[in-house]
Amino acid sequence: MTQHRFDDGTDPDDVPEWADQVMATVAAEVRRRRKELGWSAQDLADKCEEIGYPIPRNVIANMESGRRAGLPLVDVIVLAKALNTPPICLIYPVGYVEGVQQLPLEHPTSTLDALNWFTGEETELGAEDDMLRYFRAHHAAERTFKAARQEEEYARYRAETAPNADRKAEALRTQARAAQEAEAAKGRLRRVRAFIREEGVTPPFLWPNVAAEVDPSGTDTNPTEENDL
Numbered sequence: 001m002t003q004h005r006f007d008d009g010t011d012p013d014d015v016p017e018w019a020d021q022v023m024a025t026v027a028a029e030v031r032r033r034r035k036e037l038g039w040s041a042q043d044l045a046d047k048c049e050e051i052g053y054p055i056p057r058n059v060i061a062n063m064e065s066g067r068r069a070g071l072p073l074v075d076v077i078v079l080a081k082a083l084n085t086p087p088i089c090l091i092y093p094v095g096y097v098e099g100v101q102q103l104p105l106e107h108p109t110s111t112l113d114a115l116n117w118f119t120g121e122e123t124e125l126g127a128e129d130d131m132l133r134y135f136r137a138h139h140a141a142e143r144t145f146k147a148a149r150q151e152e153e154y155a156r157y158r159a160e161t162a163p164n165a166d167r168k169a170e171a172l173r174t175q176a177r178a179a180q181e182a183e184a185a186k187g188r189l190r191r192v193r194a195f196i197r198e199e200g201v202t203p204p205f206l207w208p209n210v211a212a213e214v215d216p217s218g219t220d221t222n223p224t225e226e227n228d229l
Helices: 018-036 041-051 056-066 073-082 089-091 112-118 128-159 165-198 210-215
Strands: none
Touching: 018 041, 018 089, 018 165, 041 056, 041 073, 073 089, 089 112, 128 165, 128 210, 165 210
16 A cells, blocks of 8 residues: 655644545534524424425434534535535635645645635646636626626716716716727627637527627637637
């Protein structure tokens, strides 16, 4: 059996098992969140049953006390939904746990860094998921586009109902600026949708009013530079 040691010579056998640490963190956060809501273990079990995936009270109690041998991912998902918190916050409870061990044989890191790694916010060189990046860029551009169009419409209304020339001029400037932002976001949306299609993947759904401007034909222009995304 191959022996591994940390850089400082620490024997990993002297450190609590990584899997046990992960389970203990989730169990502690489930218990903390449950008590914060003023629920009993039975209350939480009832909530899980309402969701459609029963987790019995004794299973929850055994998990919280450390007597449960395993913790399926589906249980984490359902418990998070029942507790009205993202599943990732049960695994990496930012603010409640200062540091965690991301993987076996690794030194602890900040809980926020671990969470960002898990969600793909921060990836190592060569490990980036381009499709995840494309979809996030699409989401950001779509939000910007919608917000700019709303601001443009509101500014147009203010210009039409302005009580004097100065107010009208100010509203028209705001309208023009919002229109430019919308056009820029529309261009980013078209480019990122083209990149997604180029990979053989269907781009995210666009509501008809947005699609009419961004993707009227169902096909996008050729992608330019990825850096534009």
